[in-house]
Amino acid sequence: MIGERFQVIYHLSGTEAVALEKAQTICLEQTVEVGQELVPNGFIKEHIVGRLEQFSPVTSNCYAATISYAVETAAGELTQLLNVIFGNTSIKPEIRVQQLILSEKLLAQFGGPRFGIAGLRQLIGVAEKPLLCTALKPMGKSVIELAGLAYQFALGGVDLIKDDHGLTNQPFCPFTERVKACSEAVHRANRQTGKHCLYVPNITAPCHQLRERAIYAQEIGAGALLIAPGLTGFDSLRALAADDAIRLPLISHPAFLGTMVTHPANGLAHGVLFGQLQRLMGADAVIYPNYGGRFGFTREECQSIAASCREPMGHYLPIFPMPGGGMSLEKIPDLLNEYGNEVVLLVGGALYTRSPDIVDNGRYILSLVGRS
Amino acid sequence: MIGERFQVIYHLSGTEAVALEKAQTICLEQTVEVGQELVPNGFIKEHIVGRLEQFSPVTSNCYAATISYAVETAAGELTQLLNVIFGNTSIKPEIRVQQLILSEKLLAQFGGPRFGIAGLRQLIGVAEKPLLCTALKPMGKSVIELAGLAYQFALGGVDLIKDDHGLTNQPFCPFTERVKACSEAVHRANRQTGKHCLYVPNITAPCHQLRERAIYAQEIGAGALLIAPGLTGFDSLRALAADDAIRLPLISHPAFLGTMVTHPANGLAHGVLFGQLQRLMGADAVIYPNYGGRFGFTREECQSIAASCREPMGHYLPIFPMPGGGMSLEKIPDLLNEYGNEVVLLVGGALYTRSPDIVDNGRYILSLVGRS
Incomplete structure (x- = not known):
C-alpha cells in the first residue's frame, strides 16, 4: 500500500548530539506525534514514522538531516504536505527547512505552474x-x-x-x-x-x-x-x-x-x-x-x-x-x-x-x- | 468619507533614532508603499498614510510605536487587515506586532467567535x-x-x-x-x-x-x-x-x-x-x-x-x-x-x-x- 517517499532536508542547530536528537524527534513529531515508546510495531513504525536517511555536519554548530516521509502521509493535499514538512516543528526553535526533494508521485498530485x-x-x-x-x-x-x-x-x-x-x-x-x-x-x-x-x-x-x-x-x-x-x-x-x-x-x-x-x-x-x-x-x-x-x-x-x-x-x-x-x-x-x-x-x-x-x-x- | 482608525503597537529594536525611523517607515510601507516624497498632499497624506500616535521606550534597545490606520484601508477584509498590520513589514527584521487595538467599527466587520x-x-x-x-x-x-x-x-x-x-x-x-x-x-x-x-x-x-x-x-x-x-x-x-x-x-x-x-x-x-x-x-x-x-x-x-x-x-x-x-x-x-x-x-x-x-x-x- 505504501511505497514512495519524499524527503525534507532540515538544518538543525546545536552540537552533534543535540542535532541528532532533534532529527529523531522530527521523525515522530511530523507524523505520529507520540513518543518512540508509543509507536506501534509493524506498519506504523516501518512506514508512517519519518525516517532519518542522512545526517551530516554543515558547520561546527549545524547539522543537515535528510528525513523521508511516505507520500501517503501528505494525503495528496498541499495543506497536509505543508503540515508533514513543518507543521508542529515550526514551533520548535533552531530548526530550518533547507530543501525539499519531492518524488515524482508527489509532484504529480499538484498541477504546478501552467505558464x-x-x-x-x-x-x-x-x-x-x-x-x-x-x-x-x-x-x-x-x-x-x-x-x-x-x-x-x-x-x-x-x-x-x-x-x-x-x-x-x-x-x-x-x-x-x-x-x-x-x-x-x-x-x-x-x-x-x-x-x-x-x-x-x-x-x-x-x-x-x-x-x-x-x-x-x-x-x-x-x-x-x-x-x-x-x-x-x-x-x-x-x-x-x-x-x-x-x-x-x-x-x-x-x-x-x-x-x-x-x-x-x-x-x-x-x-x-x-x-x-x-x-x-x-x-x-x-x-x-x-x-x-x-x-x-x-x-x-x-x-x-x-x-x-x-x-x-x-x-x-x-x-x-x-x-x-x-x-x-x-x-x-x-x-x-x-x-x-x-x-x-x-x-x-x-x-x-x-x-x-x-x-x-x-x-x-x-x-x-x-x-x- | 474616512473617519475611524485602528491601532497597532509595534515593538521596534534599536536605538531611539533607529526605532523612530522604523516607525516612520512602517507608516508608509503598510499603506502607500512609496517614499515620503512621493506621498500626495491632501487625502492620501492626511488619511491613508499610517499615523504615528505614540512612541516610547520599552527597554534601552526597544521602543513601542503605536501606529493608527484608517479602518477603510483594510477594506472590511481579514486578508487585507493582516496586510495592513504586517504585510511587507513582516519582511523587515526586528519589528514585532505587540498588540492590536481594534476599533468597534472594524471589529463589527467580522463576526468573531460564535460559541x-x-x-x-x-x-x-x-x-x-x-x-x-x-x-x-x-x-x-x-x-x-x-x-x-x-x-x-x-x-x-x-x-x-x-x-x-x-x-x-x-x-x-x-x-x-x-x-x-x-x-x-x-x-x-x-x-x-x-x-x-x-x-x-x-x-x-x-x-x-x-x-x-x-x-x-x-x-x-x-x-x-x-x-x-x-x-x-x-x-x-x-x-x-x-x-x-x-x-x-x-x-x-x-x-x-x-x-x-x-x-x-x-x-x-x-x-x-x-x-x-x-x-x-x-x-x-x-x-x-x-x-x-x-x-x-x-x-x-x-x-x-x-x-x-x-x-x-x-x-x-x-x-x-x-x-x-x-x-x-x-x-x-x-x-x-x-x-x-x-x-x-x-x-x-x-x-x-x-x-x-x-x-x-x-x-x-x-x-x-x-x-x-
Missing part, C-alpha cells in the same frame, strides 16, 4: 532579455488616476503592470471599477504600441471572493493575476492554478511571509519559501525583495530564490524570479549580471521619479536591459 | 472547572482502532476528543469513514454516560474541500471542528465561523505558525497570534504549546495567550485557551494555579500511558481537575 517563464514570455511577446514590471500606487489614488498611470506605463513599454498589493476593494478604489478601468487603459495603449503589456490586478481577497475576483478580472481583460498566499493561504493559490475556468498567469506576492525566512536558523530557507513552494502552488512568477533594497535579503539568499525558481523540479515549469523593493536604476547592470535574462525586474519608484515623463521613463529603463 | 467559553461549556454541560481534551493518534491507526479509542476516552469522561491534526484524508484512514465511526463511538459512549463529550474531527483541507468536510462532519454527528489556519489560511477559519450552514464550535491548531512567534524581536507577539487574531477569525478555542513541554514557550508567553483569549475585545466572546504538548499529570496542579478554571487542558500521552485502562485514566485526570 512559467516560457508561457509568460509568449503572452507578452518578448522572447529574451529581462521583463519589466511596475506597480500602480499609492493606495488612496482614484480609479481614474491609477488607470491614467497604467496607460502611460504601458505606452512606455512596461511588460507587466500590477496593482500595489495593498489595493484590494477599498471604498475609495473599488475592485471592479479599478480592474475595468486599468484593463481598458492597458488595452488602449497596446493598440497604440502593438505590444502586449499585461495588467495584473491584485485579487488577494477573503476566500469566498477570491475566485469571483479572478473570474471578473479575466473577463474584463486582465492579463495576469496577483495574489499574496501569505494572506490567503498557500492552497488558495494552488486552487486558482488548478481551476480550468481561470486561464491567466499567477504572480505571487510575499506579504505577511517575511518572518518565515528572517532568522537563518528557523523557518524555511529562502529557496524553499520563494522557490519550491511557489512552484508547488502553481505560481508563474514570484515577487521577493531584492538584496540591497529596503529589505534585508542578501545577494546569496536572492540567488538561492532565483535558482529554486528555475532549476529542474520534476515536470514543473521553471518560473520567473521577480526581485523588487527599492530597485534604483543604477543597480540594473548589477542585476543583469546577477540574474541573467530569465528575470522580471519589478521597478516601482524609479519609473515614477526619474523624470516627469513616465512614458519616457519606461522606454529608458527598457534600454537599460537591452530592449530598445 | 466562546460559555457556548462550549453549554454544549458539553460543564458549567465550571477546566475542561479536558485529548487527541486520537497516532497516524497510521485504522478507523476502527481510532473509533475504539474515542469510545474509551468518552466513557472516561473526556470532554473533547479531537483528531490528531495530522489525520486528514490519508488512504489508510479516510476522512469520511473516520469521522463517521468516531462520531458514532462518542455518541454511543454519551448514551451510556449521560454526558456530552464532543468529537472534534480535523477538517484542515485544501480550500475546495474545507467546507464540504465541515458540513459532512456536522451532519454525521461531530461536536466541534478542528482546523489549522496556518495551513488553510486565516480567512478560511473566519469563513467557517461566518457560515450560517455550519453550527459547530471551531478549534484552532497552531501547525505551521510557530516561526511567527519564535524570535522575540520579530513576527507577532504570542497574544496577537494565539489570542487576538484567533478571535478575529472566530475560533472558539485555541491550541498552543504549553510552557515546560516539548516546545519552547515560556510561562509568561502562555499567560499572555490566555489573557488575550479571555480579556474584553469589543463585542467578541472570550475563548478558551487550550494548552497542550507534553502535559504530564504531575503538572496539573500548577496548570490549575496558572490558568484558573477557564481553560481546556489538552492531554495526549498521559491519557494513553498512565495505565492500560484508558477509561480509568480519563476519570483519574478529571479528579485531578476537581471534577469527580
Whole structure:
C-alpha cells in the first residue's frame, strides 16, 4: 500500500548530539506525534514514522538531516504536505527547512505552474532579455488616476503592470471599477504600441471572493493575476492554478511571509519559501525583495530564490524570479549580471521619479536591459 | 468619507533614532508603499498614510510605536487587515506586532467567535472547572482502532476528543469513514454516560474541500471542528465561523505558525497570534504549546495567550485557551494555579500511558481537575 517517499532536508542547530536528537524527534513529531515508546510495531513504525536517511555536519554548530516521509502521509493535499514538512516543528526553535526533494508521485498530485517563464514570455511577446514590471500606487489614488498611470506605463513599454498589493476593494478604489478601468487603459495603449503589456490586478481577497475576483478580472481583460498566499493561504493559490475556468498567469506576492525566512536558523530557507513552494502552488512568477533594497535579503539568499525558481523540479515549469523593493536604476547592470535574462525586474519608484515623463521613463529603463 | 482608525503597537529594536525611523517607515510601507516624497498632499497624506500616535521606550534597545490606520484601508477584509498590520513589514527584521487595538467599527466587520467559553461549556454541560481534551493518534491507526479509542476516552469522561491534526484524508484512514465511526463511538459512549463529550474531527483541507468536510462532519454527528489556519489560511477559519450552514464550535491548531512567534524581536507577539487574531477569525478555542513541554514557550508567553483569549475585545466572546504538548499529570496542579478554571487542558500521552485502562485514566485526570 505504501511505497514512495519524499524527503525534507532540515538544518538543525546545536552540537552533534543535540542535532541528532532533534532529527529523531522530527521523525515522530511530523507524523505520529507520540513518543518512540508509543509507536506501534509493524506498519506504523516501518512506514508512517519519518525516517532519518542522512545526517551530516554543515558547520561546527549545524547539522543537515535528510528525513523521508511516505507520500501517503501528505494525503495528496498541499495543506497536509505543508503540515508533514513543518507543521508542529515550526514551533520548535533552531530548526530550518533547507530543501525539499519531492518524488515524482508527489509532484504529480499538484498541477504546478501552467505558464512559467516560457508561457509568460509568449503572452507578452518578448522572447529574451529581462521583463519589466511596475506597480500602480499609492493606495488612496482614484480609479481614474491609477488607470491614467497604467496607460502611460504601458505606452512606455512596461511588460507587466500590477496593482500595489495593498489595493484590494477599498471604498475609495473599488475592485471592479479599478480592474475595468486599468484593463481598458492597458488595452488602449497596446493598440497604440502593438505590444502586449499585461495588467495584473491584485485579487488577494477573503476566500469566498477570491475566485469571483479572478473570474471578473479575466473577463474584463486582465492579463495576469496577483495574489499574496501569505494572506490567503498557500492552497488558495494552488486552487486558482488548478481551476480550468481561470486561464491567466499567477504572480505571487510575499506579504505577511517575511518572518518565515528572517532568522537563518528557523523557518524555511529562502529557496524553499520563494522557490519550491511557489512552484508547488502553481505560481508563474514570484515577487521577493531584492538584496540591497529596503529589505534585508542578501545577494546569496536572492540567488538561492532565483535558482529554486528555475532549476529542474520534476515536470514543473521553471518560473520567473521577480526581485523588487527599492530597485534604483543604477543597480540594473548589477542585476543583469546577477540574474541573467530569465528575470522580471519589478521597478516601482524609479519609473515614477526619474523624470516627469513616465512614458519616457519606461522606454529608458527598457534600454537599460537591452530592449530598445 | 474616512473617519475611524485602528491601532497597532509595534515593538521596534534599536536605538531611539533607529526605532523612530522604523516607525516612520512602517507608516508608509503598510499603506502607500512609496517614499515620503512621493506621498500626495491632501487625502492620501492626511488619511491613508499610517499615523504615528505614540512612541516610547520599552527597554534601552526597544521602543513601542503605536501606529493608527484608517479602518477603510483594510477594506472590511481579514486578508487585507493582516496586510495592513504586517504585510511587507513582516519582511523587515526586528519589528514585532505587540498588540492590536481594534476599533468597534472594524471589529463589527467580522463576526468573531460564535460559541466562546460559555457556548462550549453549554454544549458539553460543564458549567465550571477546566475542561479536558485529548487527541486520537497516532497516524497510521485504522478507523476502527481510532473509533475504539474515542469510545474509551468518552466513557472516561473526556470532554473533547479531537483528531490528531495530522489525520486528514490519508488512504489508510479516510476522512469520511473516520469521522463517521468516531462520531458514532462518542455518541454511543454519551448514551451510556449521560454526558456530552464532543468529537472534534480535523477538517484542515485544501480550500475546495474545507467546507464540504465541515458540513459532512456536522451532519454525521461531530461536536466541534478542528482546523489549522496556518495551513488553510486565516480567512478560511473566519469563513467557517461566518457560515450560517455550519453550527459547530471551531478549534484552532497552531501547525505551521510557530516561526511567527519564535524570535522575540520579530513576527507577532504570542497574544496577537494565539489570542487576538484567533478571535478575529472566530475560533472558539485555541491550541498552543504549553510552557515546560516539548516546545519552547515560556510561562509568561502562555499567560499572555490566555489573557488575550479571555480579556474584553469589543463585542467578541472570550475563548478558551487550550494548552497542550507534553502535559504530564504531575503538572496539573500548577496548570490549575496558572490558568484558573477557564481553560481546556489538552492531554495526549498521559491519557494513553498512565495505565492500560484508558477509561480509568480519563476519570483519574478529571479528579485531578476537581471534577469527580
